Amino acid sequence: MKNTINLKIDGITVTVDKGETILAAAKRLGIKIPTLCYHEDLCVAGNCRVCIVEQTGMRTLPASCATPATEGMEIFTNSLKVRNARKHIVELLLSEHNADCTKCYKNGNCELQNLASETLVNEPMFLDLVPGNKYTIDKYNPAIIKDDSRCIRCQRCVRTCEELQGVSALSVAYKGSKMKVSAFLEHSLNEVVCTNCGQCINRCPTGALVERNYVDQVWDELLNPNVHVVVQTAPAVRIALGEELGYAPGQRVTGKMVTALKRLGFNSVLDTDFTADLTIIEEGHELLNRLKRALVDKDPTVSLPMATSCSPGWIKFIEHTYPEYLNNLSTCKSPQQMFGALAKTYYAQKRGIDPKNIISVSIMPCTAKKFEANRPEMRDSGYKDVDYVLTTRELARMIKQAGLDFQHLEDSKYDSIMGEGTGAAVIFGATGGVMEAALRTAYEVVTGREVPFEKLRIMPVRGMEGVKEASVLIENTLPEWSFLNGVELKTVVAHGLTNADAVMRKVKNGEGGWHFIEIMACPGGCLGGGGQPIPTNKEIRKKRAEAIYAEDEGLPIRKSHENPEIAMIYSEFLEKPLGHKSHDLLHTTYKPRLRY
Amino acid sequence: MNIPEKQLKRVDLIFAETEVYETLEIAFKRDKQEVLNEILESGLRGRGGAGFPTGLKWKFTAEQPSEEKYVICNADEGEPGTFKDREILTRVPLKVLGGMAICGHIIGAKEGYLYLRGEYRYLVAHLDTYLNSFNDWLKKHGIDFTIYIRMGSGAYICGEESALFESMEGKRGEPRNKPPYPTVAGFRNKPTVINNVETLVYATVICKYGASLFKNLGTFDSRGSKVFSVSGDTPVAGIYELDFGMTVERFVEEFGDGDTKAVQVGGASGFCVPRKKFKETIIGFEGVPTGGSMKLFNSSRSMYNVLHNYLDFFHEESCGQCTPCRIGCQQLLHGIEAVKKGEKSTAYLITLLKLAETMKIASKCGLGQSVGNSFKSIVENFKEEMIY
Ligand SMILES: Cc1cc2nc3c(=O)[nH]c(=O)nc-3n(C[C@H](O)[C@H](O)[C@H](O)COP(=O)(O)O)c2cc1C
Ligand code: SF4
Ligand code: SF4
Ligand code: SF4
Ligand code: SF4
Numbered sequence A: 001m002k003n004t005i006n007l008k009i010d011g012i013t014v015t016v017d018k019g020e021t022i023l024a025a026a027k028r029l030g031i032k033i034p035t036l037c038y039h040e041d042l043c044v045a046g047n048c049r050v051c052i053v054e055q056t057g058m059r060t061l062p063a064s065c066a067t068p069a070t071e072g073m074e075i076f077t078n079s080l081k082v083r084n085a086r087k088h089i090v091e092l093l094l095s096e097h098n099a100d101c102t103k104c105y106k107n108g109n110c111e112l113q114n115l116a117s118e119t120l121v122n123e124p125m126f127l128d129l130v131p132g133n134k135y136t137i138d139k140y141n142p143a144i145i146k147d148d149s150r151c152i153r154c155q156r157c158v159r160t161c162e163e164l165q166g167v168s169a170l171s172v173a174y175k176g177s178k179m180k181v182s183a184f185l186e187h188s189l190n191e192v193v194c195t196n197c198g199q200c201i202n203r204c205p206t207g208a209l210v211e212r213n214y215v216d217q218v219w220d221e222l223l224n225p226n227v228h229v230v231v232q233t234a235p236a237v238r239i240a241l242g243e244e245l246g247y248a249p250g251q252r253v254t255g256k257m258v259t260a261l262k263r264l265g266f267n268s269v270l271d272t273d274f275t276a277d278l279t280i281i282e283e284g285h286e287l288l289n290r291l292k293r294a295l296v297d298k299d300p301t302v303s304l305p306m307a308t309s310c311s312p313g314w315i316k317f318i319e320h321t322y323p324e325y326l327n328n329l330s331t332c333k334s335p336q337q338m339f340g341a342l343a344k345t346y347y348a349q350k351r352g353i354d355p356k357n358i359i360s361v362s363i364m365p366c367t368a369k370k371f372e373a374n375r376p377e378m379r380d381s382g383y384k385d386v387d388y389v390l391t392t393r394e395l396a397r398m399i400k401q402a403g404l405d406f407q408h409l410e411d412s413k414y415d416s417i418m419g420e421g422t423g424a425a426v427i428f429g430a431t432g433g434v435m436e437a438a439l440r441t442a443y444e445v446v447t448g449r450e451v452p453f454e455k456l457r458i459m460p461v462r463g464m465e466g467v468k469e470a471s472v473l474i475e476n477t478l479p480e481w482s483f484l485n486g487v488e489l490k491t492v493v494a495h496g497l498t499n500a501d502a503v504m505r506k507v508k509n510g511e512g513g514w515h516f517i518e519i520m521a522c523p524g525g526c527l528g529g530g531g532q533p534i535p536t537n538k539e540i541r542k543k544r545a546e547a548i549y550a551e552d553e554g555l556p557i558r559k560s561h562e563n564p565e566i567a568m569i570y571s572e573f574l575e576k577p578l579g580h581k582s583h584d585l586l587h588t589t590y591k592p593r594l595r596y
Numbered sequence B: 001m002n003i004p005e006k007q008l009k010r011v012d013l014i015f016a017e018t019e020v021y022e023t024l025e026i027a028f029k030r031d032k033q034e035v036l037n038e039i040l041e042s043g044l045r046g047r048g049g050a051g052f053p054t055g056l057k058w059k060f061t062a063e064q065p066s067e068e069k070y071v072i073c074n075a076d077e078g079e080p081g082t083f084k085d086r087e088i089l090t091r092v093p094l095k096v097l098g099g100m101a102i103c104g105h106i107i108g109a110k111e112g113y114l115y116l117r118g119e120y121r122y123l124v125a126h127l128d129t130y131l132n133s134f135n136d137w138l139k140k141h142g143i144d145f146t147i148y149i150r151m152g153s154g155a156y157i158c159g160e161e162s163a164l165f166e167s168m169e170g171k172r173g174e175p176r177n178k179p180p181y182p183t184v185a186g187f188r189n190k191p192t193v194i195n196n197v198e199t200l201v202y203a204t205v206i207c208k209y210g211a212s213l214f215k216n217l218g219t220f221d222s223r224g225s226k227v228f229s230v231s232g233d234t235p236v237a238g239i240y241e242l243d244f245g246m247t248v249e250r251f252v253e254e255f256g257d258g259d260t261k262a263v264q265v266g267g268a269s270g271f272c273v274p275r276k277k278f279k280e281t282i283i284g285f286e287g288v289p290t291g292g293s294m295k296l297f298n299s300s301r302s303m304y305n306v307l308h309n310y311l312d313f314f315h316e317e318s319c320g321q322c323t324p325c326r327i328g329c330q331q332l333l334h335g336i337e338a339v340k341k342g343e344k345s346t347a348y349l350i351t352l353l354k355l356a357e358t359m360k361i362a363s364k365c366g367l368g369q370s371v372g373n374s375f376k377s378i379v380e381n382f383k384e385e386m387i388y
């Protein structure tokens, strides 16, 4: 059977693969048909109708995103009929839309706004339906604001939450003019299974779903002379921030970012990489400890496989969906929260600052971290460990507000203490990174040798495959780890909660035989986090991942246990991994939550 | 063009006693292709509104290589002013089930579903008695086909075939993108024949009496007879089976109250025919098609109110997913209100007519695509009533 198709678009013949849509075929010819509900990460909806085209012989205008090309098809993407209908559609969307762009967070990066601008709408063609509709704004969530008056009902968020995240916190409710996107029984996102992952925000074409921003609050602190503001930056921020500030995806801007933060007035610019390395030490020991209890002590109460706990979206997911597996989670806090707890204890002591005068801010690729920072458990320093969480996007906004010419900033280095990170910490930002970092350290602790992978690149856990399995055979151990001799350490890595769910279902069925599970709530890991620059797609995430691995290889130290600041904090403060202080400051508990 | 005038003629095929089991026994013994040819030959077209040739629909589905196929009887009967499927299901349920079994036999389906309008729940007990013995009979005769009932829950859009599949799959009733069509990917994404209740009864009738009886009724484009639900300003509201293809004039002569100014053919999604066009308008696929709803209006009626009523219906019953329909319906509704109140000039009607045209060509499904039918035919023919 023939696997290609010939068709004509705007008079030009094009050959495409069978099954390809008209939209994709047009793209091959360099014709960009406007779209709104279409998103390459999601299944096709075909509901906005913005992408309609004219097909010879058809009475109706097919939606190009939803219609496969067929042999001999003749398509017009910009005929009078198409132009008129498209203009109507844009006008209709605007008539239902609270389009006060100047008061909208998405002003300047909004697909609807762009389309309106391209379509040259001026005088409204139709009646303004906004006053007659009673739109709700859900602002009761610490991470996400949902404003129905800016929603175009494209259902990208619904598809994201269901397909990529397997959560289905958002669904379509009502019909006709009352049709809306809503959480269960119209509750606030705060009160439902939503994990705050923010993936819906990343794919919302308008300002209907945005992060709750804390930009003004952080400025207030920065401009308050009586407080000492420390900031930590997560690994995935440095490889994506540039996208908001004029760089192509995949550009690393670590040094400029540090300079910018100093110029914004942060008193100390520190690195979450430091606590990522610390996580590896604590979590690695926790895993070895669990393995010892299981293999040597034959302790039936030990929970294996052990799962990572650094992704707060994943934590909330498992609390709702698999509460019976909470003991399988590592008790380690996320690097953000370890950092927060240490900022107001260790850091405060060493710098001689009263912790009550320290404001701790974190820059995260993540919206779930905003929720995490507000969890009641996260006050082990005696204060709120992390006061404000900003997304990569919010930081970019502050840099613009301060008028910094980002691209021309010189590079600078993180401050100390708690500013030192290794390559192993940087790769936390990519799916598989925590696993790779953990293996680099654990293998070496146990055997005294480096992991047997060229240039420390543990390729089986890298890449964008949804679920990745890898196993490492442990041989010739150091004497104290002899119980691991001959053990094949089996691991699995999943990113995106739909994949996490698949892994957990296997665990529940007693399949897999894994010892260690890494899960990141977001597709691609933190580099695809809900707080990262918009747009997102596979290509962009791939570029960001490349940047992360390049950053790793560019660093002098690439194994967490070799971080000198880590050695220092254990000798000066924590004493030993899983010790008393660690227990108090770096580990946490989880709580079962209901599905409904 | 000179149209040969069709006289109004009552027909009695649908409700007549038919030995369904006997018909089936004969049909199952015949070659499948032969039975299919009979349906093709009869010229039967779908009675649910769109009028797709039934034989072709069955043929396309039969040709699909899938092991798993379905027959679905669309008994959602949601079109305002249609009430004939209820009557058929009440009086001759076996003929409906028979049509489903014949279809299943031809296309190679093992399961059939009757999707029943939520408001017809009271019919379930009645239908069940027939269904149980029917299923038993099939089993006894070694025919691997079972029919089940599925309930709708009141949304008009769930009568649209792909929304109906979604609803049957336990999802929100939202129409799907087409292609793929149901013949390729319908219920559970398997090849599916979905037919209106009346279509399936005619299939039974055609199997019983052969194609020619049916084919010799009606016109070239609209073969056979058709069941009409007659309502509105008429002294004789009710259900009538008539020879297909008469003019509106003949229809009004029979059913009007002497003062008919317009007939809405095909319900809210159909066309309004004004008095001046009664003579030239044929009721059928060559003129104004109808799923059966025929509503007469006399001169005491305000066509503004009629249209307002339809738009009110559509703006609530649109599934709401696509832009032209969800918002278009609201704009048309509030637009005619604004013109009536003088808040918008009469020229705004032109804007709205253009919008209705966009809805026709750019909406995702038949609902949004047909709102323009009543809108245009009422606004264009009764402009003064819209304004004053
Ligand atoms: C909004 C909408 C509602 C519909 N409702 C019905 C219905 O209630 N009953 C029906 O038989 N067909 C209905 N249809 C038509 C069906 O989609 C489908 O075409 C029909 O069931 C096919 O059967 P037929 O070929 O026997 O007519 C509806 C279509 C639309 C667009
Ligand atoms: S969502 Fe877009 S179009 Fe709407 S107000 Fe915000 S920026 Fe403007
Ligand atoms: S934040 Fe994540 S879980 Fe919550 S609604 Fe959005 S996609 Fe779903
Ligand atoms: S919230 Fe955003 S993504 Fe969701 S339907 Fe509305 S506009 Fe689309
Ligand atoms: S045309 Fe109307 S009913 Fe059909 S898909 Fe669009 S909104 Fe839904």
Ligand code: FES
Pocket: A034, A035, A036, A037, A038, A045, A046, A047, A048, A049, A050, A051, A052, A063, A064, A065, A066
């Ligand atoms: S982009 Fe094709 S219908 Fe929305």
